[in-house]
Amino acid sequence: MIDVQGLNKSFTDKHVLNDINLSFEAGKPNLVIGASGSGKSVLLKCLVGLMEPDTGNIAYDGRLLGSMGYQERQDFRREIGMLFQNNALFDSLTVEENVEFPLKMFSTLNAADRLDRVNECLAKVNLVNCNSKYPSEISGGMKKRVGIARAIALPIKYLFCDEPNSGLDPLTSRVIDELLVQITEDLGITTVINSHDMKTVADIGHKIVFIYDGKVEWVGSNLHLELGYSENPALSAFFKASF
Amino acid sequence: MSFFTELGRFIIFMRFVLKRPQKWSVFWKITFREMHNIGIESLIVVMLIATFTGAVTTIQTANQLLTPSDLFPTQLIPKFVVGAVVSTSSILELAPTVTCLVLAGKIGANIASEIGNKKISEQIDAYEVMGINSASFVALPKIIAGLIMIPSLVIVANFLLLYGGALATKFTTALTYDDLIEGARMVFHVPYIKIMLIKAFIFAFLITSLSSFQGYYTVGGALEVGEAGTKAVTKICIAILFFDLVIAQIFLGL
Numbered sequence: 001m002i003d004v005q006g007l008n009k010s011f012t013d014k015h016v017l018n019d020i021n022l023s024f025e026a027g028k029p030n031l032v033i034g035a036s037g038s039g040k041s042v043l044l045k046c047l048v049g050l051m052e053p054d055t056g057n058i059a060y061d062g063r064l065l066g067s068m069g070y071q072e073r074q075d076f077r078r079e080i081g082m083l084f085q086n087n088a089l090f091d092s093l094t095v096e097e098n099v100e101f102p103l104k105m106f107s108t109l110n111a112a113d114r115l116d117r118v119n120e121c122l123a124k125v126n127l128v129n130c131n132s133k134y135p136s137e138i139s140g141g142m143k144k145r146v147g148i149a150r151a152i153a154l155p156i157k158y159l160f161c162d163e164p165n166s167g168l169d170p171l172t173s174r175v176i177d178e179l180l181v182q183i184t185e186d187l188g189i190t191t192v193i194n195s196h197d198m199k200t201v202a203d204i205g206h207k208i209v210f211i212y213d214g215k216v217e218w219v220g221s222n223l224h225l226e227l228g229y230s231e232n233p234a235l236s237a238f239f240k241a242s243f
Numbered sequence: 244m245s246f247f248t249e250l251g252r253f254i255i256f257m258r259f260v261l262k263r264p265q266k267w268s269v270f271w272k273i274t275f276r277e278m279h280n281i282g283i284e285s286l287i288v289v290m291l292i293a294t295f296t297g298a299v300t301t302i303q304t305a306n307q308l309l310t311p312s313d314l315f316p317t318q319l320i321p322k323f324v325v326g327a328v329v330s331t332s333s334i335l336e337l338a339p340t341v342t343c344l345v346l347a348g349k350i351g352a353n354i355a356s357e358i359g360n361k362k363i364s365e366q367i368d369a370y371e372v373m374g375i376n377s378a379s380f381v382a383l384p385k386i387i388a389g390l391i392m393i394p395s396l397v398i399v400a401n402f403l404l405l406y407g408g409a410l411a412t413k414f415t416t417a418l419t420y421d422d423l424i425e426g427a428r429m430v431f432h433v434p435y436i437k438i439m440l441i442k443a444f445i446f447a448f449l450i451t452s453l454s455s456f457q458g459y460y461t462v463g464g465a466l467e468v469g470e471a472g473t474k475a476v477t478k479i480c481i482a483i484l485f486f487d488l489v490i491a492q493i494f495l496g497l
Binding site for chain 2: 050074075076077080084088089090091104105106160
């Protein structure tokens with residue numbers, strides 16, 4: 001479980017996150033939704049430690065991120081997997097080498113065992129026969145899957161996905177959503193997904209956090225979305241604009 | 244951004260870069276690849292520039308010293324002086340400084356663009372999220388490779404500058420090969436080689452570290468990546484010229 005308390009973040013005179021209080025549950029996908037510029041990506045970067053919040057605490061199963069020293073934080077990050085909006089695949093490495101990279105850096109597996117693990121991860125995301133391809137040679141959906149395979153190569157506890165459906169067609173988008181749900185359930189991890197795709201929200205939003213203008217505007221699940229629309233004009237406007 | 248702010252950021256960046264690599268086998272693999280990129284890939288251009296510069300320097304020095312003028316009757320200047328001037332300036336200035344200025348353009352822009360591209364495509368963030376010290380991971384192999392290969396290129400350049408000078412004696416009647424070698428031998432001092440190598444090591448560090456720094460802090464898109472390369476080359480050239488002066492004053496200043 002991830003607990004966020006009183007999180008604030010600003011850039012010069014712009015207040016991007018304003019007193020964010022949240023908790024993300026394990027074993028089910030947690031979705032953070034909101035319009036572009038609402039602060040979703042900044043929240044995600046604060047959660048993984050790529051940005052330092054001005055004030056507030058982030059606790060991973062009771063461990064405070066802000067209180068960790070440099071080395072402790074580096075070690076802790078091995079429990080985190082992240083799927084970036086632009087995939088962030090290493091363009092000079094093949095698909096196989098991309099997925100193998102965290103294993104090479106942090107595991108004691110030999111080459112044969114690493115290859116087995118790489119193939120296992122690629123099979124989990126339904127990618128076969130593309131081990132030797134470079135990121136520039138595969139489609140957007142395949143890149144997302146390679147990103148997910150790389151993120152789960154090590155035994156992670158937390159998975160963060162920044163706009164996993166951006167730039168994908170509706171069918172591929174659905175495949176990625178299903179994949180994220182399946183991985184979250186299979187591995188029993190805490191998954192946080194940033195999205196502004198309402199189809200994704202309706203399909204897999206076990207817990208939904210709607211951020212508006214840097215504040216948590218609404219928290220619920222896909223089962224309560226309709227109630228949310230009637231209760232919250234900002235959420236209603238966001239939903240209507242999505243279709 | 245002020246000079247001191249930039250300097251502060253550079254020092255903080257280097258504090259992270261100069262940390263122990265997390266996996267030595269991966270580090271050496273990348274370092275050997277960088278040694279190839281920095282050293283072998285630059286060898287031809289360094290050889291060409293050194294040979295031609297050596298030849299041109301010899302012809303021009305001979306022209307200036309051996310052409311009759313009102314100021315110096317040519318009879319007063321022995322021909323081997325040309326060899327002495329060419330060899331000394333090759334060792335002290337042309338081999339380390341000119342070679343490194345050329346390498347600043349070639350290697351510096353390349354490193355800044357490569358790291359800048361990794362930065363804007365979130366690859367640097369990906370390293371960080373994995374628990375990898377990204378600054379050290381991307382920059383340290385390049386710095387180590389530069390510290391090994393750039394002084395080696397400077398040594399090669401030094402030999403080829405003299406070789407170019409020797410070639411030039413084939414095309415001029417003003418000076419013979421023996422005059423050139425006699426002059427070079429007459430003024431050769433081992434400390435000059437030390438100064439050349441000190442310059443080469445310092446310039447190698449400046450080229451690789453400043454370009455890595457510039458690339459690492461790139462923000463924006465493709466345009467900014469290009470700008471990072473240009474800015475890196477400009478800063479490296481200024482730094483090389485400044486340290487060239489400082490080293491000359493420390494070791495050769497009267």
